[in-house]
Each structure stands twice: as C-alpha cells, then as structure tokens.
Amino acid sequence: MKTFDVYKLWPIEPIRAKGTRVWDIDNNEYLDFYGGHAVISVGHCHPVYNKMISTQLEMLSFYSNSVLNSLQTELSERLGRVSDYPDYSLFLSNSGAEANENAIKLASFYTGKSRVLSFKGAFHGRTSGAVAMTDNPSIVSPFNSFHHVTFATMNDIEGVKAELSKGDYAAVIIEGIQGVAGIYTPDTMFMKALRSLTTEMGVVLIVDEVQSGYARTGKFFAHQHSGIKADIVTTAKGMGNGFPIGGTLISPIFKAVPGMLGSTFGGSHLACAAAIAVLKIIEDEGLMERARVNGYFLKQELNKIRMKYSGVISDIRGEGLMVGIEMVGEFTKTRDMLLFNERVFTGGAKSNIIRLLPPLTVTEIDITDFTQRFEKCIINILESN
Numbered sequence: 001m002k003t004f005d006v007y008k009l010w011p012i013e014p015i016r017a018k019g020t021r022v023w024d025i026d027n028n029e030y031l032d033f034y035g036g037h038a039v040i041s042v043g044h045c046h047p048v049y050n051k052m053i054s055t056q057l058e059m060l061s062f063y064s065n066s067v068l069n070s071l072q073t074e075l076s077e078r079l080g081r082v083s084d085y086p087d088y089s090l091f092l093s094n095s096g097a098e099a100n101e102n103a104i105k106l107a108s109f110y111t112g113k114s115r116v117l118s119f120k121g122a123f124h125g126r127t128s129g130a131v132a133m134t135d136n137p138s139i140v141s142p143f144n145s146f147h148h149v150t151f152a153t154m155n156d157i158e159g160v161k162a163e164l165s166k167g168d169y170a171a172v173i174i175e176g177i178q179g180v181a182g183i184y185t186p187d188t189m190f191m192k193a194l195r196s197l198t199t200e201m202g203v204v205l206i207v208d209e210v211q212s213g214y215a216r217t218g219k220f221f222a223h224q225h226s227g228i229k230a231d232i233v234t235t236a237k238g239m240g241n242g243f244p245i246g247g248t249l250i251s252p253i254f255k256a257v258p259g260m261l262g263s264t265f266g267g268s269h270l271a272c273a274a275a276i277a278v279l280k281i282i283e284d285e286g287l288m289e290r291a292r293v294n295g296y297f298l299k300q301e302l303n304k305i306r307m308k309y310s311g312v313i314s315d316i317r318g319e320g321l322m323v324g325i326e327m328v329g330e331f332t333k334t335r336d337m338l339l340f341n342e343r344v345f346t347g348g349a350k351s352n353i354i355r356l357l358p359p360l361t362v363t364e365i366d367i368t369d370f371t372q373r374f375e376k377c378i379i380n381i382l383e384s385n
Contacts (some may be wrong), residue, residue, distance in 0.1 A: 001227045008056065010339065011367075012024050012030075012339075013025040014030070014165035016045075017032070017044030017045060018043075018044055018045050019043045019045075019046075019109075019359070020032050020033075020043060020358060020359050020361065020362050020363075020366050021044070022044065022345065024052075024294075028343060029116070029343065029349055030343045030344065031200070031342075031343065031345070031347055031369060031373070032044070032081075032098075032344075032345045032358065032359065033344055033345060033346050033356050033358040033362075033370055033372060034346050034347045034356070034357050034358070034359070035166065035241070035358060035359050036236075036354070037167060037237060037347065037357070038179070038209070038211045038216065038237045038238055038322070038357040039107055039237045039238060039240075039241065039242055040238075040241060040359045041214050041216070041237075041238030041239075041268050041282070041287075041359060041360050042214075042241050042277055042278050042281040042285075042287065042359065042360060042361060043280065043359040043361035044125065044278075044359070046277075046281055046361070048276065048277055048280060048281055049241055049274065049277040051146065052273050052274070052276065052277040052280075053243070053270060053273050053274055053277065054198075054336075055273075056071075056269055056270055056291065057270060060267060060269050061268070061270050062265075062268045062269060062270065063269065064264065065262070065263070065267060065327050069267065069269065069272070070091075070267055071082070071267075071272035071273060071276065071366060072092060072267045072272055073275050074089040074276055075090070075092075075272045075279075075321070076089070076274070078279045079249075079250075079275075079279060080248070081336070082107050082220060082279055083119075083220040083221060083249070084220065084224070084284060085135060085229070085235075085249050086244065087252055088233075088249045088250055088251055088252065089246070089249075089252070089254075089256065090247055090250070090251045091209055091247070091248045091251055091261050091266070091369050092245065092246070092247055092263065092266040092267030092271070092272075093245075093246040093247070093248070093249060093263045093266040094238065094244045094245065094246055094263065094265050094266055094269075094271075095125070095206070095244060095246045096124075096125055096128055096210030096235070096236030096237060096246050097124070097125025097127040097130040097131075097237055097246075097298070098125075098127065098263070099210065099234035099235065099246035099247055099248045100124045100125050100127075100129070100133070100206075100208060100210070100234050101125075101127055101128070101129050101130055101131045102234075102248045102261050102311055103173070103206045103232040103248050104116060104129050104130075104131075104133070104170070104171060104173070104206070105260075106204075106232060106248070106254055106260075107170045107206065107232065107249060108170045108171075108173035109254075109260060109348040110170075110204060110241050110253070110254055111169075111170040111171075111202065111203070111204060111384075112170075112339070113168055113169060113170040114148045114168075114169045114170060115148040115149070115150065115169045115170060116133055116148065116149050116150075116170060116171050116172070116173060117134065117149075117150050117151075117152055117160065117169055117171070117172045117173070117203075118133040118134075118149055118150070118151050118152070118172075118173050118174075118287070118313060119135070119151060119154045119165055119174055119175075119178075119214070120135050120151050120152070120153055120180070120206075121135055121153055121154070121178050121180075121181030121182075121184065122134055122135045122151070122173075122174075122175060122178065122191065123135070123136070123175070123178070123180035123181065123369050124175075124208055124210075124336070125210075125318075128143070128144050128147070129144075129147055131144050132144045132145065132147035132149050133147075134151050134315065135151050135181075143157075148168075149294045149299070150163055151382065154174070154178070154184065154186055154190070155186060155187045155190045155199065156384065157190055157193045158314040160194065160197065161197055161344050163327065164197060164198070164201045164203055164226035165201075166312075168270035169203045170202075170203070171203060171206050171232075172194065172195070172198055172203055172204070172205055172206065173188060173206040173207075173208055173213055173384070174191075174205075174206070174208065175207070175208045175209075175210075175211070175212060175222075175326060176207055176208065176209045176212035176213060176217070176221055176222030176223045177204070177211070177212040177217065177222045177318065177319065177322055179211040179212060179322070179349075179355065180211075180349060181349060182317075182326070182349035182350055182353040182355075183317045183318045183319060183322060183349070183353070183355060184317065185222070185317065185318070185330075186226070187317060188225065188226045188227075191223060191226035191227060191228050192227070192228060194228075195228040195229075195230075198231075200306075200377075203366060204231045204232060205230050205231045205232075206230060206231065206232045206234065206236070207221065207230040207232075207233050208234050208245075209221045209222060209223065209233055209235050209372060210234055210235060210237055211237055211322070211357075212319075212322055213235045213237075213238065213239075214235060214237070214239055214278070214289050215231070215238075215282050215288035215291055215320075215360055216238060216280070216291055216320055216321050216322050216360065217291065217292075217295070217319035217320035217321070217322055217356070218288060218289070218291050218292025218295060218319060218320035219232060219288070220288060221235075221318075221321070222319060222336065225319060231248065231251045231253065231254075232248060232250055232251065232254075233245060233248075234246070234248055234249070234367075235247045236245070238278070239273050239275050239278060239330035240252070240274040240278065240358075241274060241277070241278050242274075243271055243274035243275075244265075244271065245266075245267075245271040245272075245274065245275050246266070247275075248320075266310025267289055270368060282360070284287065285361070286341040287360040287361065288360075289321040290360060290361075291321045291360050294321060294362055294363070294364065295318075295319065295321045296320075296366060297367055298317055298321070298356070298367050298370075299318070299323060299372075301367060301368070301371040302316050302323070302325060302371065303341060305314060305371065305374065305375050307379065308375075309378055309382070311328055311330065312327065312328055312331045312378055313325060313326065313327060314326045314328050318356075321356070321357065321360060322356075322357060323352065323355075323356040324349065324353050324354070324355055324356075325354040325356070325369060326352060326353050327352045327353070327354065328352070330349055330381060330385075331381055332352040332379065333379045333381065334354065334374070334378060334381070335354050336337075337377040337381070338373060338374065338377055338378065341377065341380070342373035342374075342376060343375045344373055344374075356370075360372075376378070
C-alpha cells in the first residue's frame, strides 16, 4: 500500500523543532513563520505543553464519552474565561471541519431550516457540509453539492439582507478573518450590522475562528475586534498546538438534547491535556498581548520594505500575527525563494499572497530575522533582471 497522493509536497522532511525553529532530516535549520497552517500556537515543543501531555499519557490516554472526564470540565471553564464566552457551552471534536459541521447541525435543529449563507472566498473545511460552505467548486463533489448553501459578498450587508429576507435560512457562517482566501478581514461595521440583522431575522450567526482564533490577532477571537458576540464560535487549529482537537462554543439559547451531537475521539484525555496546556501558556506568557504588539511590529517592518521597493508589494493585510503580503508580478516567486534559498516556512494563498502565521511565541528578533531574509529575496529578484 502507498499513500493517497493528494498533497503537493515540498522536498523537505522536518524531524525536530523548538520554539520558532525547525530542523530537517539533513539538519538544516528553518525559521517557521507558518506554524503548519496556524496550528503551532505556543511554539514547537514548549516545555509546559510537553510535560502536561506526557504526564497525562502516563495516566490515561483515552476513554469514551460515556464516562466522566473532569479534563473536559476544566478545559471548558478555562476557555470560557480566557475567550470571554463564560456562559457558553463547549462541544469537543477533532477538527475545524467537524466543529463547523456541529455548528450548522445545531443551527438547523434550532431553526428547523436548512439553508446556509456563506461568503465568497470562504473556506470552512472538507467534510460534507463544511466543504459545501467552502467557495471552491473544485473540491466539492456531486454528493456534497446538494446542501443548501448560497454565497454572498463580504461587506455587502444589503445583499445579505436580501437573501435572509427569503426566510429559509438557518444560519450565516463567516470567518473572523478569511485565511485561505488571502487574509481578508470583514469590516467592523459590516460585522455589527450582520449581528443585528441575524438577530432580527432569527438566523443563527456562526463565526468560524478555526484559523483566526486562539489569540492570534491580539484578541482571543478575531471577531471580537468588532465588539460583537456570535451565537456559535468554532475553533481548532491553534487549540491543541498540533494535537487534533476542535471546539464548538455554543450560546445558552441552544438546549442540549442527549444524542444530538456525538464524537468517539472528541475531548479525549490527551486532547484536553494539550488544549489546557495551550490556554495555560497563552495566559501565563501573555501571548494575546504579545501577538498584538509583535503583529504591529511585523507589519511596520514589512511596510518599510514596501515603501523602499516600489512595485513589489501591493498590499499588507491582517491583524496581529495573521498577516497577508500581496506580491506583484515576478515577485510572486518570493515565497519559494524564502523556503529554498532562505529556509523560511510561510503559507500561500492564490498565487501571489504570502500568508504569515508564526507561533505566538515569536520574538522581535525572529521578526527582524524574517524581514531581513524577505528583503534579501526581493533584492535577488531585482538584481537578476
């Protein structure tokens, strides 16, 4: 048997890591400014994280959700406090896609309706309902395409109102910041209007914070920059720092009924230990504030480069440590040069946007190191012409 060949693979095999650094099988050192799709929130191999998981592993790694698990209670209480959603309930699963599936299922149960309003450019996962809400027809199979989903234009509140006025919508789902699309943040006034409109029309507002959550933007969730609260919030990537876990934060308006949601592996003892460790580190090391401060420094340094080299960067977007750099023309090759010439991991979106999602533990020294390597790539392209 061989692996099912669906991934574009770089010819690099990481075998160990620490903090913001990764080493490959040939002992080459890389600077990690991507964190494996925003998963590495508190840095690679953080000692507190490693200790809590290893301690739990020595005690009990798994038992089913048919017995008490006080780690789930501890995680729920801590997450509610840190995220400023203390009166919400938490349902645990294994991924962001599952978290979104559960959110939509709850909305449909609650309203008795089936249609969902998503947004152009959205990415919500690859399971059946989640991929139907994702604006990428190439990954939606005929089986997935029968879900009732409409795609609206982000920041067009009148367009949203016209759709919701049809009366058949269970939910609106929106990302706190669109990540895969290229780091696009909904306008604050749009988010406020969306919150008011969905409340008025009895439609559930779901905010997908799978990539943009967990202190990455300087607030715990990106939508909190708009000063709103969602009916349901979904999270995953940074939640476990590499251990698979997803969470659905659920408003008190929803009443739990035995059997309405379920998961074999969701909220396992190891997963909860990992997630509790992440929250402990975020609090103890002030990583939410550090993300805000260091994110500002990162964008400041990038804008210096943008001003220095005309016609290279068309836009720099994002909040905190979730940043998109839109490159122009031949400078789209900068991302490949960063990886292969300068040994820096970054993410991509479309063909010309570099996504930066470094661990929240990144320092000013790391950021300066990155921007120097980034500028070096630009200089090399300029000199080759």
